[in-house]
Amino acid sequence: MAGSQDTVAGPGASGGHATGTDRRERLRRFWKSDFVRSSPFWLIPFLLMGLAVYGGIIWNFLISLTDYEGFLQPPDYSNLDFEMYAQALADPAVFSTGRNTFVLLVAFTTITLILGIFLAILIDSDIRQKNTVQTIYLLPFALSFVVTAQFWLWMYNFQNGLVNTVLGLFGLGPYNWIGNPELVLGAIIFALIWQFSGYCMVVFLAGLQSIPNDQFEAAKVDGASIIKTYWRVIIPQLKSASVSAAVVLMIFALKIFTFLYAMFGTYRPPKGTDVLATLMVREAFNLQNWAYAAAIATILLAMGLAVVAPYLYYQYRARAL
Numbered sequence: 001m002a003g004s005q006d007t008v009a010g011p012g013a014s015g016g017h018a019t020g021t022d023r024r025e026r027l028r029r030f031w032k033s034d035f036v037r038s039s040p041f042w043l044i045p046f047l048l049m050g051l052a053v054y055g056g057i058i059w060n061f062l063i064s065l066t067d068y069e070g071f072l073q074p075p076d077y078s079n080l081d082f083e084m085y086a087q088a089l090a091d092p093a094v095f096s097t098g099r100n101t102f103v104l105l106v107a108f109t110t111i112t113l114i115l116g117i118f119l120a121i122l123i124d125s126d127i128r129q130k131n132t133v134q135t136i137y138l139l140p141f142a143l144s145f146v147v148t149a150q151f152w153l154w155m156y157n158f159q160n161g162l163v164n165t166v167l168g169l170f171g172l173g174p175y176n177w178i179g180n181p182e183l184v185l186g187a188i189i190f191a192l193i194w195q196f197s198g199y200c201m202v203v204f205l206a207g208l209q210s211i212p213n214d215q216f217e218a219a220k221v222d223g224a225s226i227i228k229t230y231w232r233v234i235i236p237q238l239k240s241a242s243v244s245a246a247v248v249l250m251i252f253a254l255k256i257f258t259f260l261y262a263m264f265g266t267y268r269p270p271k272g273t274d275v276l277a278t279l280m281v282r283e284a285f286n287l288q289n290w291a292y293a294a295a296i297a298t299i300l301l302a303m304g305l306a307v308v309a310p311y312l313y314y315q316y317r318a319r320a321l
Contacts (some may be wrong), residue, residue, distance in 0.1 A: 057301065064294035075291075084295035093279060094296070101275040101303075104189060104256065109249045112193050113242060116200020121230060123201065124208045134205075138198035149262035152191040153178070178263075181272040188273055192259070196252065200245045207241035208234065243314055250307045254300060257281060276300050 030036060064084050068075035088094045119137055123130050140148065155162050156177035164174035177187040211234060219229040257277035260269045267282040268274065276296055284293035 060294045060297055060301075063291055064298050066291050068291040068294075070288040070290060084292050085298075087292065088295050088299065093274075094276070094299075097274050097276045097279045098299075100185060100273065101254070101277075104185065104192075104275065105250055105253045108189050108192050108196075108253050109246055111189070112196050112200055112249055113246060115193060115197045116245065117204045117235070117238065117242075119197065119201040120204035120208055123205060134201070137201055140195045140197075141199040143195065145259040146262040148191060148195050149259050152187075152194075153263050155191075156187055179270065181270055183272075184270045185272040188256075188259070188263075192253070192256075196249060199248070203241050203245045204238060207238045211237055240318070243311055247307060247311045251304065254304055254307075276303075 062077065062080070063075055065080035065082065066075045066077060067083075123134055143151075156164075158164065158174055158176050158179070161177075163177065167173040167175070175183060177183050215233055216229065219233050224232070254277070256275055260273055260275070260278055261267070261281075264270070264273075267278060267286055269278055277300065280293050280296040280300065283289045283296065
C-alpha cells in the first residue's frame with residue numbers, strides 16, 4: 001500500500017513541479033517581451049494621457065452631478081444627482097443652440113462631402129494644371145480656425161467686403177452677412193466648406209486612384225455613360241473614404257467654438273450661430289455655472305461619441321470581414 005501511495009504521489013509531485021516550471025518560464029518570457037522592454041518609452045505618456053483626457057472626462061461628469069458654481073468653494077460630492085441635466089432638457093437655450101449645432105453639423109458635412117467628391121473626380125480626370133488646382137483647394141485646410149475666421153470676417157464686410165463687391169456687379173446686395181440672424185449661419189457654413197472641401201478632395205482622390213482602370217474600361221464597353229459609371233460603379237466603392245471624411249468633418253463641426261470666438265470676439269455670437277459649445281463656455285466663464293456648463297459639455301461629448309462610435313464599429317466589422 002505504501003508503495004502504491006508513493007507511485008500515486010510521484011506523478012502529482014512531478015506534475016506540480018512541471019506546472020511551476022511552465023509558469024516561471026512564461027513569466028520569464030513576459031518580462032523579456034517587447035511589450036515590457038518598451039514600457040519605459042510608452043507607459044509614462046500613456047498614464048499622463050489617461051489622467052489628462054479620461055481623468056478629465058470623469059471629473060467633468062462628476063462636476064455635472066453637483067451644484068458647483070465657481071472657485072470660491074470646492075464642489076460638494078456628497079449629494080450627486082442629475083438636476084443639471086434635467087435643467088438642460090427644460091432650457092430653451094439648450095434647444096435653440098442644439099438645433100443650430102445640428103443644422104451646422106448636417107449641412108456642413110453633407111455639402112463638403114459632395115463638393116469634395118466632385119473636385120476629386122474633376123482632378124482625377126487629368127485636367128490641365130492638375131497639381132496647381134489640387135494645391136489651391138488644399139491650401140485652406142492648412143489654415144487655423146483663427147486665420148479663417150479673420151479672413152471671412154473681411155470677406156463678409158458690409159461696406160467693402162469682397163462678397164458684397166462681387167454681388168454688386170450683378171446688381172445684388174449689399175447683404176449684412178454677419179449681422180443678419182437669417183444669413184449668418186449660412187455664411188459660417190460656407191466659410192467652413194471653403195476650408196474643408198480640399199481635405200475631402202484629397203481623401204476621395206486617394207480612393208479614386210486605388211480603383212483599377214479595368215472597371216472604367218468595362219463600364220465603357222458596356223455602353224455606360226460617364227455619369228452612370230461614377231454613380232453605379234465608382235462612387236459606391238468610396239464608402240470607406242466617405243465615412244472617414246464624414247467623421248473628421250463632424251468632429252470639427254462640434255469644435256466650432258474657436259472659429260466663432262475668433263470671428264465675433266465674444267462668448268455670445270449672433271443668435272443664428274449660438275451653438276452648444278458657445279453656450280457651455282458662456283455658462284462657465286461668464287455666469288460661473290460650472291456644474292451646468294459641465295452638463296452641457298457631457299452632452300457635447302455624447303454627440304461626439306455618437307459620431308465616432310459607429311465609425312469605430314464600422315472599422316471593426318470591415319477588418320473582421
